[in-house]
Amino acid sequence: NAGVTQTPKFRVLKTGQSMTLLCAQDMNHEYMYWYRQDPGMGLRLIHYSVGEGTTAKGEVPDGYNVSRLKKQNFLLGLESAAPSQTSVYFCASRPDQQGARSNEKLFFGSGTQLSVL
Amino acid sequence: AQSVTQLDSHVSVSEGTPVLLRCNYSSSYSPSLFWYVQHPNKGLQLLLKYTSAATLVKGINGFEAEFKKSETSFHLTKPSAHMSDAAEYFCVVSASWRDDKIIFGKGTRLHILP
Numbered sequence: 001n002a003g004v005t006q007t008p009k010f011r012v013l014k015t016g017q018s019m020t021l022l023c024a025q026d027m028n029h030e031y032m033y034w035y036r037q038d039p040g041m042g043l044r045l046i047h048y049s050v051g052e053g054t055t056a057k058g059e060v061p062d063g064y065n066v067s068r069l070k071k072q073n074f075l076l077g078l079e080s081a082a083p084s085q086t087s088v089y090f091c092a093s094r095p096d097q098q099g100a101r102s103n104e105k106l107f108f109g110s111g112t113q114l115s116v117l
Numbered sequence: 118a119q120s121v122t123q124l125d126s127h128v129s130v131s132e133g134t135p136v137l138l139r140c141n142y143s144s145s146y147s148p149s150l151f152w153y154v155q156h157p158n159k160g161l162q163l164l165l166k167y168t169s170a171a172t173l174v175k176g177i178n179g180f181e182a183e184f185k186k187s188e189t190s191f192h193l194t195k196p197s198a199h200m201s202d203a204a205e206y207f208c209v210v211s212a213s214w215r216d217d218k219i220i221f222g223k224g225t226r227l228h229i230l231p
Contacts, residue, residue: 031217033219035221040223040224041223042123042207042221042222042223042224043161043207044221045218045219045220045221048217048218048219050217056217058218059218059220090161092219094219105151105163105166106153106161106163106219108160108161110160111160
């Protein structure tokens with residue numbers, strides 16, 4: 001059981017280049033999240049999805065786009081990378097609770113370390 | 118909207134002494150609250166969660182947290198620190214099913230002195 005898989009694990013980009021980070025989960029979870037982690041800033045929510053075909057903005061969505069065409073995949077895109085997007089990116093998922101309190105823990109991927117030069 | 122404030126960016130305690138990591142939250146609805154831990158170069162692990170049952174929540178590795186609605190706090194404690202507790206701790210808030218955002222605090226780095 002793989003859980004949440006992120007690819008790639010490491011990437012170096014030049015300013016202005018584009019790339020897509022892939023998050024795949026095999027637990028049939030409804031909710032998926034993209035966070036970035038920077039020193040002293042904790043994890044900040046970029047975008048999230050509450051189900052296939054849906055996406056919503058988080059705390060820091062500018063410069064990123066996402067898509068959830070299939071329930072198991074959540075893609076994070078950088079159209080024109082900037083040095084400020086150098087960070088560690090985490091994907092997470094959790095199951096739906098049919099309208100009940102969202103008390104389920106998040107399942108995290110192992111992270112993608114992105115450097116933008 | 119919800120938010121969470123971790124009041125200390127760094128906490129240092131001696132091994133064998135109590136640990137207190139402070140967290141205050143803001144939420145428009147009754148929140149779910151969590152504490153996660155991240156050891157150096159490791160992933161995030163759930164320590165404990167509050168979901169409107171008992172206000173005193175026990176977690177793994179001897180940690181516990183108390184939900185205080187009147188103070189909008191969810192502080193994390195442990196009676197006796199161990200060297201292996203050195204890590205970064207995150208307080209997390211989720212404002213029920215009406216808002217699916219899950220928001221992390223900025224983290225508290227716990228240092229354990231021998």
